Amino acid sequence: HRDGTLSGPNLDALRELASHISIPVIASGGVSSITDLLSLLTLESLGVSGVIVGRALYTGDMSLKEAIQAVGPGRLQDIPLDMGFSSFA
DSSP states (O other): OTTTTTTTOOOOHHHHHHHHOSSSSEEEOOSHHHHHHHHHHTTTGGGGEEOOOOOOHHSSOOOOHHHHHHGGGGGGSSOOOOOSSTTTT
């Protein structure tokens, strides 16, 4: 469990899990940088379909705007961006 540790996502465990199940996997925990987000994108074809970023946003290690730009705004089409978070973008 890496939630809140900023130590990077456990890519091996996510890869293993996603390759053995048929439902979407949401990566959570350890994400500390744009590099981590880009690493998670490499698992998309296996079924890793989302990511939760928490502490890295609170500490300022990454901004929401940077994260959206890195993964591509088109990937957020199902998420309502008018939920009062516009000051972060």
